[in-house]
Amino acid sequence: MACVSGVSAKVSVSARLDSVSVLMGKLTTLNLEVVQDKGKPGGFPLFRNADINKGYVGICGDSIELRTSYKADTIDLGSNRIQINYKVPLQAFDSGSYRLPEFVYVSESDSARSNALTLNVVPVNVTADDPIAGFAQVAEPEGKSVLDALPDWMVDYWWIIIAILLAIVAFLWGMRRYKKEGTVLKKKPEPTPYETAIKDLRELKAKNLWEQGMEKEYFTRLTDILRIYLARRFGINAMEMTSREIMDHLYSSDVKDKRDYVRQILSVADFVKFAKVRPLPADNIAAYDNVVRFVEETKPVPVVAADAEEGDGQNPEIKKTETKKGGES
Known part of the structure; x- marks a missing residue:
């Protein structure tokens, strides 16, 4: 198709299409003819500014693509003039009628515009049963990555x-x-019999029961703390035993030398709970102190010991944790 050339001082550009009507997805050729003086560099800014990695330039809202892999042939016209013929592959992917833009050519300080062209893109009417032939293979995506396989x-x-x-x-x-x-969350370490007894004794002391005339409640709680400690520490079912039965079990245990503490506590407690005798303040304090002493003096004591080996020339340090003596008043 003949085209009207753009006019400038020394440069002229004309454009034509091999076919003004093309099937969607098919290739046609855009021919750009440039006439200029010999020896002057020039080019189309549209292609010069294109992304080489993409391989094409989009026009008409990216509905039409111009390949950057075009061919350019030069013909000597004489009189210091040359003609450069650009053959640019063109492909359209949306059907419709498109008016192509004027293509600008720049040569040093001169420039020229081509004529505008119209391209009709015909849609492909196919059904599911139609064979696919005559079409290019699916191109690899731009900037291909591992994610494209997902x-x-x-x-x-x-x-x-x-x-x-x-x-x-x-x-x-x-x-x-x-x-x-047996559990998802980490189990909180269970307090030892010693830790439980000391905690309960401190709470009892903070309540000031006997100072308020509540001696029975005071001794009931005090003996319960002692009985629970005996059950957990020595396996004596003290909660179900009488005072005499508790003393008999302690006599045959490893802490029989501590029986006097327990005897004083249980004796005063029996008088208060059953005989309804009101003890003296000194008896209340002594009973509490004796429970504390019994607990402190019978708590498990870790012992770390090592026997020195003969002939090794070493004197390993033997660490022993001494039993804490004394009570809490």
């Missing part, structure tokens, strides 16, 4: 997939821990 739903919802995987891992870990330890 389904779109996996790329779009990757954070949900990670959350689900983490939830599954946490569930499996929790089940394994539950089967092994």
